[in-house]
Amino acid sequence: MRYHEWVPLDEIVRKAKMPEKDVLYRLNRLSKFEFVVRSTYGYAVSMGGYDALAINALVKKGILKAIGNKLGVGKEGDVYNVLLNDDRVAVLKFHKHGRTCFTRGKRYRDYLADKHHISWLYVSRLSAEREFNILNELYPLVKVPEPIAWNRHAIIMGKVEGEELKRIDLSEFLSREEIEELFWKIIEEVKKAYKIGYIHGDLSEFNIIYNGEDFVIIDWPQAVPTYHPEARFYLKRDIENVVRYFKKYKVEKDVDELFKYITEVKD
Numbered sequence: 080m081r082y083h084e085w086v087p088l089d090e091i092v093r094k095a096k097m098p099e100k101d102v103l104y105r106l107n108r109l110s111k112f113e114f115v116v117r118s119t120y121g122y123a124v125s126m127g128g129y130d131a132l133a134i135n136a137l138v139k140k141g142i143l144k145a146i147g148n149k150l151g152v153g154k155e156g157d158v159y160n161v162l163l164n165d166d167r168v169a170v171l172k173f174h175k176h177g178r179t180c181f182t183r184g185k186r187y188r189d190y191l192a193d194k195h196h197i198s199w200l201y202v203s204r205l206s207a208e209r210e211f212n213i214l215n216e217l218y219p220l221v222k223v224p225e226p227i228a229w230n231r232h233a234i235i236m237g238k239v240e241g242e243e244l245k246r247i248d249l250s251e252f253l254s255r256e257e258i259e260e261l262f263w264k265i266i267e268e269v270k271k272a273y274k275i276g277y278i279h280g281d282l283s284e285f286n287i288i289y290n291g292e293d294f295v296i297i298d299w300p301q302a303v304p305t306y307h308p309e310a311r312f313y314l315k316r317d318i319e320n321v322v323r324y325f326k327k328y329k330v331e332k333d334v335d336e337l338f339k340y341i342t343e344v345k346d
């Protein structure tokens with residue numbers, strides 16, 4: 080089934096190789112769970128339905144055992160605590176792009192007319208695949224979550240204990256020198272990622288998780304390769320965000336010098 084189309088009933092019947100009344104019975108049930116949505120043109124998978132397909136696949140592959148509570152309270156992101164088959168605790172992140180199409184209560188007819196919906200399913204899946212691939216390239220050389228599995232718009236990765244830098248006051252438990260040390264450690268990770276070929280592109284205190292001793296940089300789907308035409312822009316912005324955050328703690332650094340330091344080739 081292609082993602083961006085309403086699929087007419089007769090096509091579903093043909094693909095399912097089942098009598099129409101059986102197909103309708105199943106579609107009705109799926110519709111009650113809001114796993115599919117219906118229009119005059121046919122049926123489409125809903126975001127919830129796509130979630131269920133991904134969960135089902137990850138369970139069938141023998142990776143996922145149980146889903147727990149949602150992480151990052153109050154955020155839009157759909158990130159859950161999960162338990163893996165090997166009893167390890169991990170994190171499941173659903174990529175959701177363009178979900179406004181559904182939540183804004185647009186009529187499906189508008190939704191259909193709007194070519195830009197070209198498929199939030201497809202875009203979300205691409206984004207998850209991207210993040211998974213990038214994590215694979217960076218882990219374990221750079222401090223990023225361990226990539227564990229990917230299916231559709233979902234990825235499973237290692238759970239990082241700690242809090243986003245945004246939500247902690249470093250000065251409560253670190254000296255000015257220790258804070259500066261942390262700053263340089265973060266810059267080192269940015270440099271390592273750059274050397275491997277990536278710029279985070281959304282680096283800030285929201286995407287660095289710190290546990291009092293060590294930190295991990297999360298949220299990589301938008302990362303750009305260093306050969307990207309706007310690479311300099313993104314790298315500069317990432318550095319500026321980090322510099323701005325640490326300025327609060329009187330760690331004052333020059334963005335241009337850091338830029339030079341990160342991009343210099345030296346072995």
Ligand SMILES: Nc1ncnc2c1ncn2[C@@H]1O[C@H](COP(=O)(O)OP(=O)(O)OP(=O)(O)O)[C@@H](O)[C@H]1O
Binds near residue numbers: 157240243
């Ligand atoms: N591997 C992880 N371990 C622990 N917590 C995580 C992990 N990945 C994500 N989180 C939590 O979930 C939140 C959202 O994750 P992430 O930043 O990757 O997604 P996002 O939807 O792109 O968020 P944003 O809107 O900030 O860009 C994080 O801020 C963090 O609190």
Ligand SMILES: [Mg+2]
Binds near residue numbers: 286298
């Ligand atoms: Mg984030």
Ligand SMILES: [Mg+2]
Binds near residue numbers: 281298
């Ligand atoms: Mg993000």
